[in-house]
Amino acid sequence: MERTTEKDSHYNNLEQMPVSEILKNINKEDHSVADAVAEALPQIEKLVEITAEKMKNGGRLFYIGAGTSGRLGVVDASECPPTFGVPFDMVVGLIAGGDGAIRKAVEFAEDDMTQAWRDLSVYQVSERDVVVGIAASGTTPYVIGGLRKANEKNIVTGCIVCNTGSPVAAEAKYPVEVITGPEFVTGSTRMKAGTAQKLVLNMLSTAVMIQLGRIKGNKMVDMQLTNNKLVDRGTRMVMNYTGLNETAAAELLMKYGSVRRAVEVHMQGE
Known part of the structure; x- marks a missing residue:
């Protein structure tokens, strides 16, 4: 597969750029992200619909990912209880290397094909649930292995990736491919790819919660009163x-x- 997320940046000699040019060019690249997400709306819609269907019948939503992708999943999951008043274990974010990897990278944690399923098994994941793999490259072994095992157990799988034709998307029954192209800093997928993944996660969890009746009009009527x-x-x-x-x-x-x-x-x- 061709990894456009790893292609050389459209910009060079970044260390010689004035700060104003660095910021202008990053912003220029960021403008393209929303358009890339728009192209994937039909895929996102399918994932939202199946996730809402499962969760209406008591299912849960699990995110699995490594590095930036894993952290974004943890963030989205952790914001669901205060925003929508759902139980803390209704949307769960799992990151390769465990919770410690949220703050500090754990070497080679993403390369273990079996760990994601072990992490999911702690929650007794079942056919009632949905597992969504998040991987900018679409090649993360942790995510591939988790989705593959979930498929074997007849669990609905989805993904959010930023390359076409990836192994992760091939494993997912409901793939979402947001093609963001080369990063401003070559290969730094915490930038455009990470932004795209955050946008899709916002859409997925928010649209699902609306379908579950957790919003009235446009208000968060079930939010937790924590401050x-x-x-x-x-x-x-x-x-x-x-x-x-x-x-x-x-x-x-x-x-x-x-x-x-x-x-x-x-x-x-x-």
Whole structure:
């Protein structure tokens, strides 16, 4: 396969560029990412639909990846409970090398073809679930092995890659290929490829959660009230839905712990 993510940058002599030129050129390259994601929307739609279907029936979503890709999966998974009020183990991000690899690279962890399945097995992954491999290159053994084993167990598999015709995409039943091309710094897939993966992950988890009823109108009515900013936001939402004043809305919100529950109780009492 041809790895466009590894092709030489369109720019050279980067160390001689003025800072203004470095920034302008990185920004120019970044502009192309959204267009690349747009090309993959039909693939993303299929992955969203099957994931939502599985999760409506009690399934979970697992991300597996290494390096930047693994970290992005962990980030997306970790943001689902506070944003959508789902259990912490409903969306799970697994990274080659374990949680320590989130902060510090673990040498050769991504080269183990069997470790991803061992990591998934801790969660007793089953046919009810969905496993999505994240790999910019599309060649990461950790991801290939995990998807292959999941397929053997008749588990729905998907992927987010940034090259065409990759081994990872070949293993995934629902592949998403976002072709971002050469990086500004040759091979540095934390840049455009990482941005593309983040955009797709945003789409996947958000669209699935909307399908699961975790958004009302355009509001995060199930968000966790973990700081004053979110309590203030929740209070305003309760005020908008119920017509209560700020003090009454805040009291109702704190009593019931979520915007959804506070509004439901208020409406039932009217």
